Amino acid sequence: MDSVLLKAQELSYSYHTLNGETPALDRVSFCLYRKEFLAIVGPSGCGKSTILSLIAGLLTPGSGGITFYGENGHQPGIGYMLQHDLLFEWRNVWQNVTLGLEIAHKDTTKNLERVRRMLSDYGLLEFQHKKPSQLSGGMRQRAALIRTMALEPDILLLDEPFSALDYQTRLTVSADIAAMIRKAEKSVILITHDLAEAISLADRVLILSARPARVKAEFSIHLTAADHSPLAARRAPEYGQLFNQIWEELSNENN
Template sequence: MMEYVCELKNISKRFHTINNETKAIEDISFKVEKGEIVSIVGPSGCGKSTVLSILAGLEKPSGGEVVVNTSNIGFMFQKDQLYEWRSILKNCILGLEIQHKDTEENVNKVLKMLKKYGLYNFRNYYPRQLSGGMRQKAALARTLAIEPELLLLDEPFSALDYQTRLSVGNEVGEILRKEKISTILVTHDIPEAVSISDRVILLTERPAKIKKEYIMEFSMCEGERTPMKCRNTTEFGGYFREIWRDLDVSGK
């Protein structure tokens, strides 16, 4: 029997103003297995980030049911949200401080994580002294420091230049797969979704519904899988073309 870390059941969301009502999402249902990486793609402004906000408890759905089988959720935004007056290490243990879990043992775990991510020698630097890619890795380390069972990523690489985005995305994908962290990634970048994910969910234009789901299977051993290696397979181009075709909103 599959273990699910979260499930959305017929979720809808409407935003009300004085003059009208806007339907953001409508009748969305899906589950995420433990350790599964799922990407959500769709037209710009269709409500992808709203789905994450509902899962995180930042927004209440207008209808349907949300089941999250953990209270330990990590959320990483488009901007790194690092505090400029705190060192990289102090930024990374912020969540532990808030949860009163900043023990010597947990801080040492964070230091080991910084070594793994190539940030240890920069632990006493401040965010403004780091490149965009290094800042994003620091933001990821801060998010993973609380050992989340569900990780929500809202276009975390979108502010990076293309080369840095590929590099950091590859490293993050490797980390998530090795740590077996259940992850939902919202992205507008189809190649990113295909290379990182076990499954990709395509949403329609607003009000967003699920148009199609795709299982990402590549011709390599699971232990060898990285986003960069996935990009070099024959399957990668096929998945990209299929999703791009299904995403087409021109009506052609």
């Protein structure tokens, strides 16, 4: 495994409302390594998405902290992909996927050509002038990822990006997106409720307890698969045992 890119140390966070305080995280610590695909699973409402918001700087920890180890001391760039694609209906596909570059004033010929190659590689180039409503759910998610990757972030935060898709589309799109990410050698944190998805996509799976979340267990994923595709991973001989072990951890937490 490559060197550490992100270290979360003793992260705690509580939400405050007029009705009182709701603890979400309780001294959560973990690392993300360079080029690693890390999946985080846990009971509903345990604070998984809160972790991503803290990493992205959208929230400030109540205690603890996050340290980044970028090249030459610079903080790594972060791309955040949410459950919903959030494509703008009044912009076509090309205008949506280049939006970040436009806002950051990085819409150079070189960057635009790189985006065009990604559209071509993942079957969207011929749809570049279509509106989002004219795309399938899987195509919209591919477009959303291309938009996220256009600014070349070092860390990708994926918050259940496939949850709105039907099962067959979910398998296909998750395979495509995982291939894009691995080819680009990005570091990834994936939030998911789908254990099969976590095991088949990730290098490591982190198990959180019920709220307030703490790190309950960690599993390194080493599957004897023909390739990196989710389908091949699910056929690996080690897959069933890993699934049962992780399911047992989660079942004990939910009971």
